[in-house]
Amino acid sequence: MWRYRSWDVPQIPAEAPQSQKAITKSGLQHLAPPPPAPGAPRGEPERQIRSTVDWSESATYGEHIWFETNVSGDFCYVGEQYCVAKMLQKSVSRRKCAACKIVVHTPCIEQLEKINFRCKPSFRESGSRNVREPTFVRHHWVHRRRQDGKCRHCGKGFQQKFAFHSKEIVAISCSWCKQAYHSKVSCFLLQQIEEPCSLGVHAAVVIPPTWILRARRPQNTLKASKKKKRASFKRKSSKKGPEEGRWRPFIIRPTPSPLMKPLLVFVNPKSGGNQGAKIIQSFLWYLNPRQVFDLSQGGPKEALEMYRRVHNLRILACGGDGTVGWILSTLDQLRLKPPPPVAILPLGTGNDLARTLNWGGGYTDEPVSKILSHVEEGNVVQLDRWDLRAEPNPEAGPEERDEGATDRLPLDVFNNYFSLGFDAHVTLEFHESREANPEKFNSRFRNKMFYAGTAFSDFLTGSSKDLAKHIRVVCDGTDLTPKIQDLKPQCIVFLNIPRYCAGTMPWGHPGEHHDFEPQRHDDGYLEVIGFTMTSLAALQVGGHGERLTQCREVLLTTSKAIPVQVDGEPCKLAASRIRISLRNQATMVQKAKRRSAAPLHSDQRPVPEQLRVQVSRVSMHDYEALHYDKEQLKEASVPLGTVVVPGDSDLELCRAHIERLRQEPEGAGAKSSTCQKLSPKWCFLDATTASRFYRIDRAQEHLNYVTEIAQDEIYILDPELLGASAQPDLPTPSSPLPTSPCSPRPRSLPGDAAPPTGEELIEAAKRNDFCKLQELHRAGGDLMHRDERSRTLLHHAVSTGSKEVVRYLLDHAPTEILDAVEENGETCLHQAAALGQRTICHYIVEAGASLMKTDQQGDTPRQRAERAQDTELAEYLENRQHYQMIQREDQETAV
CATH class of the missing domain: 2.60.200 (Tumour Suppressor Smad4)
Structure with a gap:
């Protein structure tokens, strides 16, 4: 009989409600882990916090791969009973496992042993069972406090919490196949614990842990026998070559299948301004961690030698053209027959080879899941060397x-x-x-x-x-x-x-x-x-x-x-x-174009001769601030007009129609709703094939049909679109003010009537009276008025949290109001960051406020957000600060 192992079942932290604990009434999580494999060292040495996969003979079964994280809240996977940070009552650093996505405080990593929770196993022990016996992968269940998608059993969505402070467990999901269930007995059944795992939608490229065996080191009892075997081993090694005949802690025993295309991922973390270091974590989540390699840890040779007997192998090179050349030269040295085809995820600056093979000019934000699908579906071509x-x-x-x-x-x-x-x-x-x-x-x-x-x-x-x-x-x-x-x-x-x-x-x-x-x-x-x-x-x-x-x-x-x-x-x-x-000739993978244009709607109707599609654009600040969320970005988008294109158009052809639309707003039969022109750097957004919006590289537009990225409406991203224009309901200086009950027509004042006083304007801002403030401004009120503490109207609007008043002031007041400081050196952005007002911060930043100004204590707005413990806002301000510094360098160089 197969014995349950503690890491094959979901572990319930101590604070979970009884309805969730009922799932594990059998007490399966209390069973001890299996004994160490023959030849493995005895005893428990001090556990090392690893951020890379351990390929040594002392590798731990089910070891986590930790990366630092700035996730907010008091959430820790070990639960309050074992949480060291909770006992110490102080804030400590947090780490996230890239392979199973649990988050713990750094001192609490050792406490995971007490709740018997390990990461998804990436290999199997050669001594645990007969290596010739057919094996399969079991689910690796993990409790989640946040979960996207829908329950596989009931089809309903998961209750989402705004922050990570919630202790409620809403879902149980598998780190391998990504199936998720509600954390209740009616959805997640006990028999599912021992079901085989399918490895999910990317099973064809995932290398199962059952293929990777930890080998036992040969042991000899007699010294003479050791010397004799060592001499014999040297003679054999000299005949086999430098790579063969050498003992390795891990061996690969593949089970070939015509449907599988196992993938090795090589990531150059230095390419693309640290993009490689970030994307490697995504690959560790979707794949077996032992098929993802950091090229800064020794190069590709060892990995290619170890996996050389895997049938139908493919390689993904994540880096610049130099990284691709390095891998191709290594394949030449090893003389693999047949040579595995190489796909490219461009992270460098030139990426000319990647452009030639349709992989684009650089990585933006395409989901890793889509990249894996492209690698699997890509065409094998030849490249002259x-x-x-x-x-x-x-x-x-x-x-x-x-x-x-x-x-x-x-x-x-x-x-x-x-x-x-x-x-x-x-x-x-x-x-x-x-x-x-x-x-x-x-x-x-x-x-x-x-x-x-x-x-x-x-x-x-x-x-x-x-x-x-x-x-x-x-x-x-x-x-x-x-x-x-x-x-x-x-x-x-x-x-x-x-x-x-x-x-x-x-x-x-x-x-x-x-x-x-x-x-x-x-x-x-x-x-x-x-x-x-x-x-x-x-x-x-x-x-x-x-x-x-x-x-x-x-x-x-x-x-x-x-x-x-x-x-x-x-x-x-x-x-x-x-x-x-x-x-x-090297064997490469070329990104393939879809075989045919997909229908515009979900039903399988034939593609029409012509498509009439609404075009809407999204500003970069909304795109980043809303974290690529589909529904929110659709609401924040601005209609640009309508284009009529052939039903089988690709995005290159569609771009030409949109360019004409921007030059002649009425040329396509629909008037543009905004007068601001498109910038030359706009790009298409995929709105249908992933869980969120993502950018499509211009070099890949010929590979995508219009009907693949849109349903009734095309969304485009304009990096130079101002935040104000992303709010069509707002009045602008060049457009008439909206007609509403609180926006009366300008009143006629007698010629000797005095303009409104500054105190009236301040009082309207304090009381969040948008209608009154608008009326006073029309009557001649000075929006740059300051009180006795040098606070502007914008300072008062921020202190009351009035988004409507803030937006009105940003649209109508002189730009000097953005960086105006009160007596303690605070700008309005300092105040908004200290109060955690995220939306108002977005408005002020996009209006052009400086992110480098400091108050009397020497703090920038980002540092004020950090002091307020709003890490998400601080991260946003840090990103915008970096972008602002680059813009300033551009302007200084132009001058």
């Missing part, structure tokens, strides 16, 4: 030698491009400056400004203008040197993929080059392109370079030291002979 062989040029004289030059290229293979001249010189200058002063290159904005400054300096000095005089290029036996000398390029690019320099297309768009074959990344040909300064400048606005040739082999000879770069890795290469030839 090119060898680079460089040797010193024996014909170069000693006068051409450069002390700072090297004889070796930074990489001996490239996937994207190899270039020399102007672009490589700019990249090299940046690389050397960052190596010398890394503290000066800590923001993406500063990096771009350095690139721009270096490019301008190089343009003035003309360091690359004589490039054609010092190179000889032979492609497939044809000497292109005369053609290059006539062109006088300052940069030459040998291009493998259509994209270059963060998304530009230097070969030109399809159909623009009739004298050449269409450009492909799997045809065994390189495109050779020359750039003058004029064509380089035009590249960023849709231009292209001079198309020289398409070839299979290149012999490049340089007569002096020239800057070169290989997939973004620069160096100054001494006079050399460089041979470029096809190395092999």
Whole structure:
């Protein structure tokens, strides 16, 4: 008989009501955990708080993976009976397990042993049962105080609490398959505890813990036998190679299935401004933690070697193009047959290879669940990879030698491009400056400004203008040197993929080059392109370079030291002979377009010839403040107009219609309800295929049909839309005031009638009398009036919590009111943050208030929110403060 284990059943914290405790009347949670596996160390050493998966032989079964969290409230999973922070009556740091999403105080982690709660097991012990016996995964049930979705049994939603202070358990859910039930006997039945788990909607890519076995270390009793076996082991190891014959604590015993596409995820936490460090936690939640790897902990080689025998394996590389190249080079070394296809989650800055394979130019906020579906459904394609062989040029004289030059290229293979001249010189200058002063290159904005400054300096000095005089290029036996000398390029690019320099297309768009074959990344040909300064400048606005040739082999000879770069890795290469030839083809995953346009409504009606769809836009501040919530964002959206598009339109075509709509508001047959123009940076929002809104990268618009992201209404995100325009019911200075019972027509005053006094305005603000304040303002009242303590009307409106008055003042008072301070140095934003008035804070911040101003105690608004213990508001203010600093840097640089 299979024995119940304590972590296979939900653990009820001490404060749970009796109706919930009834679920576990059998006392299953009190059974002791199984004995340690043979060969495992005895005793309980001091438990280490781990934030990474333990692959050593001392790994703990069911060990949590902890990350720091700023979740608010007194909630702790161990319950009041065991909570150390509750006993000490003080605030302490909290941690969240990425794999099962429980939250505890840091000192309470050890108390989880007392309630016998462990994380979902990511492996099995080889000695616990016969390894050949078929096994299956059981549910890992966890109690939840917050739960999205609906109960799998009754279909009703879960009662949601605004904050984490609530002690009531509302749901029981499985950390593997994500099924959730109401925490009551009528919904969650005891027999469900021992049911096999399906591993959820992503079961095809999840590596089951039953495949991963902890191996027992070989033990020998006689010293002579040990020595003999050790010598024999060394002889065998020398024949097997460096990776084979070595004992590992874990082995993989897969059970192949034609429907499975097991996935290994490699995350570069340094890519994309710390995006990798955040997204790794999401993958630990959706997948087995032992199929997610942090590349900063040793690289991909060990993991690929361990999983090399898994059938139908796929890889997801989360990082920039350099991360992808690293993984592909490792696959070359291991010579896996067949090589697993590699998908890309772009976290870097250029991401040209990711754009080519339809993965977009960068990660925004697409749910990880959608990304896993795209990887599973993606098409397997081939990618050419090119060898680079460089040797010193024996014909170069000693006068051409450069002390700072090297004889070796930074990489001996490239996937994207190899270039020399102007672009490589700019990249090299940046690389050397960052190596010398890394503290000066800590923001993406500063990096771009350095690139721009270096490019301008190089343009003035003309360091690359004589490039054609010092190179000889032979492609497939044809000497292109005369053609290059006539062109006088300052940069030459040998291009493998259509994209270059963060998304530009230097070969030109399809159909623009009739004298050449269409450009492909799997045809065994390189495109050779020359750039003058004029064509380089035009590249960023849709231009292209001079198309020289398409070839299979290149012999490049340089007569002096020239800057070169290989997939973004620069160096100054001494006079050399460089041979470029096809190395092999890598297997990649290309994000697929849907096979057909989905119907607009849930019923399976045929796609109409034309769609008439309402377009509404959302401001960035609402998008972030409302945490991407669908219903709230729909209410906060502003109607823009109506477009009529073909029923099978993709988003690229739809964008063109919306662009015309913004230029001619009445051109589509419906008048726009707002006069503010769209910014050039607007993007589509997916409103149907996930539990919340998320942005669609512009590079992926051709992959999505209109009917896939919208039902009756298309939502777009405008990052430059002002907060005031996101409230259509508010009066603006350029529009008439709304007609309402409290908004009478302006009264006629006699010519000698005195304007309202400041005391009247203050009294109206104190009493939250919006109608009176509006009437006094129309009668000539000064909205910038201050009382004896230098408090403005906005200070008084914030102190009473009047949202309506605050919005009116922000729309009609001079902007100086935003940062006006009272006698103790507080702005209105300081007050709103200290009082925890989140909505009012959003209004004031979007109106343009400074987040860097400090009061007499030296506190910013964010620090006032922290002192008020409103961590969600503090996090919002911190994000906006960072964004405001970047904007200020932009303005200063422009000046």
